[in-house]
Structures are given as structure tokens and as C-alpha cells.
Amino acid sequence: MALIVQKFGGTSVGTVERIEQVAEKVKKFREAGDDLVVVLSAMSGETNRLIDLAKQISDQPVPRELDVIVSTGEQVTIALLAMALMKRGIPAVSYTGNQVRILTDSAHNKARILQIDDQKIRADIKAGRVVVVAGFQGVDEHGNITTLGRGGSDTTGVALAAALKADECQIYTDVDGVYTTDPRVVSQAQRLDKITFEEMLEMASLGSKVLQIRAVEFAGKYNVPLRVLHSFQEGPGTLITIDEEESMEQPIISGIAFNRDEAKLTIRGVPDTPGVAFKILGPISAANIEVDMIVQNVSHDNTTDFTFTVHRNDYDKAHKVLDKTAEELNAREVVGDTNIAKVSIVGVGMRSHAGVASRMFEALAKESINIQMISTSEIKVSVVIEEKYLELAVRALHTAFELDAPTRQGE
Amino acid sequence: MALIVQKFGGTSVGTVERIEQVAEKVKKFREAGDDLVVVLSAMSGETNRLIDLAKQISDQPVPRELDVIVSTGEQVTIALLAMALMKRGIPAVSYTGNQVRILTDSAHNKARILQIDDQKIRADIKAGRVVVVAGFQGVDEHGNITTLGRGGSDTTGVALAAALKADECQIYTDVDGVYTTDPRVVSQAQRLDKITFEEMLEMASLGSKVLQIRAVEFAGKYNVPLRVLHSFQEGPGTLITIDEEESMEQPIISGIAFNRDEAKLTIRGVPDTPGVAFKILGPISAANIEVDMIVQNVSHDNTTDFTFTVHRNDYDKAHKVLDKTAEELNAREVVGDTNIAKVSIVGVGMRSHAGVASRMFEALAKESINIQMISTSEIKVSVVIEEKYLELAVRALHTAFELDAPTRQGE
Numbered sequence: 168m169a170l171i172v173q174k175f176g177g178t179s180v181g182t183v184e185r186i187e188q189v190a191e192k193v194k195k196f197r198e199a200g201d202d203l204v205v206v207l208s209a210m211s212g213e214t215n216r217l218i219d220l221a222k223q224i225s226d227q228p229v230p231r232e233l234d235v236i237v238s239t240g241e242q243v244t245i246a247l248l249a250m251a252l253m254k255r256g257i258p259a260v261s262y263t264g265n266q267v268r269i270l271t272d273s274a275h276n277k278a279r280i281l282q283i284d285d286q287k288i289r290a291d292i293k294a295g296r297v298v299v300v301a302g303f304q305g306v307d308e309h310g311n312i313t314t315l316g317r318g319g320s321d322t323t324g325v326a327l328a329a330a331l332k333a334d335e336c337q338i339y340t341d342v343d344g345v346y347t348t349d350p351r352v353v354s355q356a357q358r359l360d361k362i363t364f365e366e367m368l369e370m371a372s373l374g375s376k377v378l379q380i381r382a383v384e385f386a387g388k389y390n391v392p393l394r395v396l397h398s399f400q401e402g403p404g405t406l407i408t409i410d411e412e413e414s415m416e417q418p419i420i421s422g423i424a425f426n427r428d429e430a431k432l433t434i435r436g437v438p439d440t441p442g443v444a445f446k447i448l449g450p451i452s453a454a455n456i457e458v459d460m461i462v463q464n465v466s467h468d469n470t471t472d473f474t475f476t477v478h479r480n481d482y483d484k485a486h487k488v489l490d491k492t493a494e495e496l497n498a499r500e501v502v503g504d505t506n507i508a509k510v511s512i513v514g515v516g517m518r519s520h521a522g523v524a525s526r527m528f529e530a531l532a533k534e535s536i537n538i539q540m541i542s543t544s545e546i547k548v549s550v551v552i553e554e555k556y557l558e559l560a561v562r563a564l565h566t567a568f569e570l571d572a573p574t575r576q577g578e
Numbered sequence: 579m580a581l582i583v584q585k586f587g588g589t590s591v592g593t594v595e596r597i598e599q600v601a602e603k604v605k606k607f608r609e610a611g612d613d614l615v616v617v618l619s620a621m622s623g624e625t626n627r628l629i630d631l632a633k634q635i636s637d638q639p640v641p642r643e644l645d646v647i648v649s650t651g652e653q654v655t656i657a658l659l660a661m662a663l664m665k666r667g668i669p670a671v672s673y674t675g676n677q678v679r680i681l682t683d684s685a686h687n688k689a690r691i692l693q694i695d696d697q698k699i700r701a702d703i704k705a706g707r708v709v710v711v712a713g714f715q716g717v718d719e720h721g722n723i724t725t726l727g728r729g730g731s732d733t734t735g736v737a738l739a740a741a742l743k744a745d746e747c748q749i750y751t752d753v754d755g756v757y758t759t760d761p762r763v764v765s766q767a768q769r770l771d772k773i774t775f776e777e778m779l780e781m782a783s784l785g786s787k788v789l790q791i792r793a794v795e796f797a798g799k800y801n802v803p804l805r806v807l808h809s810f811q812e813g814p815g816t817l818i819t820i821d822e823e824e825s826m827e828q829p830i831i832s833g834i835a836f837n838r839d840e841a842k843l844t845i846r847g848v849p850d851t852p853g854v855a856f857k858i859l860g861p862i863s864a865a866n867i868e869v870d871m872i873v874q875n876v877s878h879d880n881t882t883d884f885t886f887t888v889h890r891n892d893y894d895k896a897h898k899v900l901d902k903t904a905e906e907l908n909a910r911e912v913v914g915d916t917n918i919a920k921v922s923i924v925g926v927g928m929r930s931h932a933g934v935a936s937r938m939f940e941a942l943a944k945e946s947i948n949i950q951m952i953s954t955s956e957i958k959v960s961v962v963i964e965e966k967y968l969e970l971a972v973r974a975l976h977t978a979f980e981l982d983a984p985t986r987q988g989e
Contacts, residue, residue, distance in 0.1 A: 183634040186635065217654065220654065220658065221657070221661065224662050225662075225664075225665050229660070231671075232658075232660045232672055235653055235654075235674070239654055242647070242649075242650050243631065243647050245646065246643035246644070247631065247632065247635050247643075250632060250635045250644075253636075260642075263646070263723075265676065266722075311677075312674075312677075
């Protein structure tokens, strides 16, 4: 008999029929003897409808009042699910963030959870009730309703699991787990049974949008076993957990992530003096543009080239800022490229294996794919290549690191 | 500088445009120097939409969970109005029933207010803020969300006015006040400047559906001056207050109420013995049928006739119950009539004036209208007549009691 926190997103509770399906799923776990806390999002589309309503009053809705409005979305779904459970003879009770009490700071629209009162929930579980909790919302010390920001329901689920010391936090989604890479690009992509928090963070931030990054960080920090599952299909999903290094057979690389959202900017011939990096990136940061990869080559003739990537939407803005900087620094020129893609190999296994990067470069070289930028971390190697080679690169790496599904390996 | 509680119903906040109009009205009062607490209903139609959603899960939604769902309707409107006020430079804050804290009993869907914490609201008023409160909802001692039942927002308004000792509770509606009778029946009907709580109760229960009866009772009990006004037209409305008997000029009759919703049932030739009234009405009451007027004539030949009225919707059901009773009591027959109407004259002035009833009967006799039943209370006389004479009777009484608008009196 385990204590499980289950989180269902907006699509999973998007209609009354789907809420009934969720109730059936919860019932199955309950009948198997598990204690359950269920966290729900608003019905899909509802949060946007409520935000639109607020924007009809004001382009910049007062954050405190916006939270009062949007928090009603989850309040409706939790009560509907509690009803659907009771209809099935399963005692249940719904709680808003305020009722639980999920205490947050007062940063409306993007609040952070400070503390969860587990007393009520524990009493309900003891009394045999399934507890249905509104995701995404909380209350500050003054009793004001707060929300955690988009996707915050994942965070609510993990935080509740941490507070209750649950055996597992299950995140139900529209995919049946985390894959070695995007199955639309590589048909031999495989569902991973297990992945570490660190790997998941690298995969998520690199474009595998299965889980909210913040929730993964939270789960890692409190060591909450997290499982990604499909809402309406059976299957073991993918367990995200700490790296226990239990298996010698652990693959070196867990997955291939990629991203087409970036653009590259290079400022050429800047004087190679201390502080020049700050002089270049300071104005970019001041313009609220986020920078991803940064590469600076060794200098020649006392000047250097400086390259970084930004989100494609920020390319024009960043280019303008950089033009101004180039003038001030007396740099030779600014060049940019939006036809790029980033490909990364991710895996805690590479920590103990030399030669992972060179194996990656070899695989790309075999396909005559030119590498424009390289950046590495402890558990990942990322390269920037020309966008048109993206699929080819991902497939080549997937094969090179022996990630292709076994059943198809003989093909 | 007065403290005013203003309550706006669902139609007044039915669209974003209307909420903006309400904000303009509140702004005007604020700029005139008044302190304001505004109570809102849900957008018209929203409560029904939410109930429908719950009924898709269960025909008999769990009352606690239904309250969690329907209470979201007001939560949206209060935040929208608070935003609309702040957009106009007027500091404002919204509170749910739980946030205020409006403490109720635990009778979900029909809770009664036990206590209102006025601390937060007073502090906000002192700080110059307009306080916008969700009507219709509260919270029980365990933190469960409760609702007061349909029309409960009027009650919230009055209860807040009582707790804050407000100078006036203004109820904004789609009529500009309480009239001497229905203007659709009598074109000379006049808006009353003033009416007593008792008169209003008689008018309301007799078919002038301007205010929730419960709210009027509440206002009377705590002596909260209540004013009925039109949401989007200027005008003084009608003040509902205690009978101060300050004016000798007070009219004997304040208004003519009427009702076509009733049906009449007579059981003839029942033995006139003690307890027979209970034997007849006991089974009716046990069948959950509400009885309005009851008349028993003096007996002859040791038998009597017993007549009462019920809502027309209950007529068939009541007839069947009565048939069975007639058999048991060995009564002569049961007869019924659905083509009836009730007309009442209402006014605290009649207490001190003899002959009011006879003046009423004279006016009806002049028009050759036969009176089928009569029932009286301290401040009202009701008669049942054939339905087709209803308009004629109301017009005749309106003229007889000098209620016709002065400008038209010469016509």
C-alpha cells in the first residue's frame, strides 16, 4: 500500500467525459489499496478564457485580482472529480490551495511555494478519503490567493508529494513517457524506463517539453520519485529519480535533445581585453534577452570573435543591440544566422566515459555535417549545426550511441 | 460622507461592458466622498452553467462540492470589478466570502450567515479602498466553502451593511424602485419613495419579485435602511425602512399586490369536529405541498366546508391527496379551481383605519367582481377572485385607494 500523488493536466480534465475517465483510473489505484492525493489543472482552455476576460478590462490586469480570477479554473475541476469519485462509491474531498493550505510568497502570477500544511490531507487519507487538490494555486500569509504561473500544477504535485513523503508523484500527460529522442524524427526512438533528474532537466530545457523544469528541480531537491505516464493508456511510463549508479549496464547516453528555436550572433574583431565579454553581453541582458550558448575563441592579432545564441524571436532585437556595441568597441563586424539548430547528447553516464564528445563529432563528420559551435557540461554535449541537417544529425547520433529500439536494430 | 453597501445582481455584471458601467457608478459615489463596499453576483447565466456542469457528473451533485464549483462565479466578477476600479484610479480590493470571513453554518447550498468579520473591510475602508465582496457565499467553521442559495447576494449585502453599521444598503436591479402595483397592469402605477419592511415583505411574498424576502427580513431585524434602485438609470429608487409614523399624510394603502400562481381546493361536507383541519392539511403538508390561504366557514348541519389555495404546479398532487382524505372523512365532495387570482391591498396605514376592507369590497362590488375567499392580516387584505377579472380588480383598487399617479388623475 503506497501513498501516491497523481497530477492530471488540463487536457486530461478537458471535458466531463475525461473527468469521468480520470475518476475510473483513480478508482483502480484506490481498489489496489493505494492512498491517493490527486492534483488537477483547470479544464484545457479555461485559464485562457479567464485571462481573456481580465484583459477585456485591462491590458495589464492587476496581478492580485488576476490570481483571484484564474484560480477559479482548478476550483471547478477538483469539485467535479470529487463528485465523480463519490458517484463511484469512493469517499473523496476537494481542497483549494487556500483550504489545504499551500502557503506561498506574495509574488502574484508567479508565486513560489513556501510551506504545505499536511494535517488536513493526512487526516482525510487516514479516514479513507481520496484528496483532490487544486494545482497551480496557493495563498500568501495575508490570505491573498496566489498562482504559481503556467504549468504550476506539476510543481503543486511534486511539492505535495514532498510534504507528504509520498512514495511516488505521477504526472499524467499526453505522452507515455520520456523518449531517447523525438519519435517523429527518429522512428527507432525508445521510451526510457528510467532517467535521472539531472538528465531530465537537460532534456527538458533542450526541448523535450514533457515536464515543467521547475517541478523537476523541486523533485530532485526533495528526492521525490517522479513518473511520467499517459493519462488514458496503460504503461509503466518513465521514472525520474536520483542516479543510484546501481547498474553497470547503464547507457552512456540517455537521449538526444534538439532545438530549432535559436539564432546565432557573432561579433568579429573585438579587442581581446579583460571585461570585453561583459561589455558585449551586458547590454543584451539589459534588453531582457536570454542568452543560451556562448563561445569565445582564442584570440589572434589581439582581437577575438565572440558568438552566442538567443531565441529566434529575439534575434532582430539582439542584432540591433549588438550593432551598437560593435560601434562602441570598434569591432570589425556583426554577423548572424537564423538557420541553425542545436543538437545535444545527454547522459550521466558520460561523466565516467572519456571520448563521448569525440564519438559524437565522429558520427557527425561521417555524415559531413559541419559543427559551428560546441558547448559542454558535465552530462551533456551540445553542438550548433546548419538547420537543414538537424534530422540527419539526430538519427546519426541515435544510432551511434546505440539508442535505437532493439527490435529494429537488425534492419 | 456615508458608508454605503451597494449590491449589483447578475444582469448588472453580465458582460465586461456592464462591469465597466458599474465601475463608473461606484466611481461617482466615491468621488462624492462616500465609503463603499460593493457586493456582486456572478455574471448572469454563469451560475446555471456551473450547475449544469456539475449535473453532467451527477443528477444530485454532492452539496459540499457543488458549493466549491458555483462559488467561482462571484469570484470572477469581484476581481473584474476591482480591476475596472483600479483602472479608473480608484484603489480597490476584492474578497471572497472566505477572505472576508463570512462565517455561515454548514448547510451547503442554503447556508445561513452566522457572523461577519468586519476587521479587514474596515481597515481597507480606512485606507481609502473600495471593497468588492463576493455575494452568495461564505465559509463554515471548518473552512468549507458554502453558498446561501439563490438570490443570496441580497442577503450578503444586507448582512454586510448590518455588520458594518452602514448608512444604507443599496440593491441595484432592473427596475427603478417598488411600485404601488405592476405598471404593466395599471399604467398609473407610481414608484413609492418609501415603504416599510413589513409592507415590502407582504408585497414581495405576494408577487412583486424585486427583492429576496430573506434579505428584507434580515434588513428589518437589524434595521438596515434598504434602497431599491435601477442599475443603469438615475433616480432615488425606493427606500425600505422602519415605520416611523412620522407623517400624518402617510397613505392608508401602499400598494396592490397580485398573484396568478395559485389554485383553490375545497373539501365539502366534512364533519365539524375538533382536529378536522389537521386531518385535512396534515397529509397535504406531508406531501411537501405549501398552502397559502386557508378559509373555513361556520358550519351548518354539523358539517363544514374547508377551502385552501396551493401553487398551481401542486394542484393535481394536492387534489389526489385531498380525494383520499375525503374518503377517509366521509366528506361530501372535493372541488377545485385553477382559474383564480389573488389580489391584496398592503399598507401599515390600515392598522389605524377602520373600514379599509369594506372600501376594498365596495370597489370590487362596483365592478361586479365576485369575491370567492377573503383572508386578512394586520397590514393586508387578500381576496381570491375569478382570474379573468384580475386586471380590472387591480385597476379599480388602485383608483379607489388613491394610488394613481397625480399627473394622470385628471384624465
